Amino acid sequence: MNSSDDAVFFGAGRNRYNMPWKTVIAKINVKDSFDMDLVASEIFSLDTEWDTDKSQNEGISEELTPNIIAIRDKHITPAIIDYIRDIFCIEVTKEMMHVHTKGLTLRDRGFVGPHVHSAANFTTVMYPHDSSSSLFLTDPRGNACRGFPKDIRFTSFDDFEIKPKAGDVYIMPSYIPHFVVPVNNEFRATLVNDYFLDYK
Ligand SMILES: [Fe+2]
Numbered sequence: 488m489n490s491s492d493d494a495v496f497f498g499a500g501r502n503r504y505n506m507p508w509k510t511v512i513a514k515i516n517v518k519d520s521f522d523m524d525l526v527a528s529e530i531f532s533l534d535t536e537w538d539t540d541k542s543q544n545e546g547i548s549e550e551l552t553p554n555i556i557a558i559r560d561k562h563i564t565p566a567i568i569d570y571i572r573d574i575f576c577i578e579v580t581k582e583m584m585h586v587h588t589k590g591l592t593l594r595d596r597g598f599v600g601p602h603v604h605s606a607a608n609f610t611t612v613m614y615p616h617d618s619s620s621s622l623f624l625t626d627p628r629g630n631a632c633r634g635f636p637k638d639i640r641f642t643s644f645d646d647f648e649i650k651p652k653a654g655d656v657y658i659m660p661s662y663i664p665h666f667v668v669p670v671n672n673e674f675r676a677t678l679v680n681d682y683f684l685d686y687k
Contacts, residue, residue: 510627510660512647513570517562517613518654526554527615530676533590547588559588559680563611563656567682570609570658584608584684591677593620599667601625607661607681614651614677620670622649627663651675 489507496503529552533545549556564581571579587607593599598620604610612622624647626632632644649657661681 508628510663511570511574512624512663513566513574513658515562515566515656515658516652516654517558517656520562521554521558521654523615523653526558526678527674527676529553529555530590530615530678531592531674534592543587543589546590555588555590555678558613558656558678559586563613563658563680564682566656566658567609567611579684579686583686584682586683587681589679589681591679593667593670593675593677594673596669596671597675598669601664601666603664604661604681606683608684609658609682610661610663611656611658611680611682612649612677613656613680614653616651616653616676618651618670618673618675620651620668620673620675622651622657622665622667623647624649624659625664625666627660651677 491505494505496505498504532551533547533555546552547555560581564586567584568579568581571577591599626644626646628644632640635644649655667675
């Protein structure tokens with residue numbers, strides 16, 4: 488267990504600071520490396536949802552989804568390895584994890600209610616196209632914001648809005664609750680990768 492004895496407290500003023508449980512998310516962009524229309528069509532071909540039994544890599548193959556596999560293996564997985572090293576200070580290799588790849592498609596007022604990707608360790612979302620239907624990440628610290636004045640709630644505990652832009656990939660711990668507001672007049676596609684660390 489980390490304790491105040493071995494933690495490095497920092498700061499130049501009266502107080503010294505540490506940041507237990509701070510949640511860091513990462514972002515990369517792959518728009519210039521792939522044809523985003525092709526990526527979108529591959530996601531639509533999967534037609535899987537995050538909460539169905541057919542969601543675990545079904546439809547993923549070099550033959551059917553070469554762009555999805557290339558984005559995942561050449562861009563997202565290396566970014567995950569960097570993220571784990573940078574934020575969690577652990578060196579892992581791709582052999583030390585496995586990944587579930589899914590496509591989420593929304594249309595006609597479709598939405599995704601609040602949820603977490605339980606059991607996974609890290610989750611990534613990638614958007615082939617801009618979308619006016621945002622993904623909202625909510626504070627994983629549960630009731631932490633209760634009782635605080637609005638100016639503190641709205642700066643330190645507020646939802647984090649992700650506005651999908653073509654090629655954007657976001658990396659986050661899977662414990663962050665999130666939801667997607669209903670779509671209007673568009674087909675919204677998301678490539679979702681859930682990473683599981685296999686070692687103990
Ligand atoms: Fe999700």
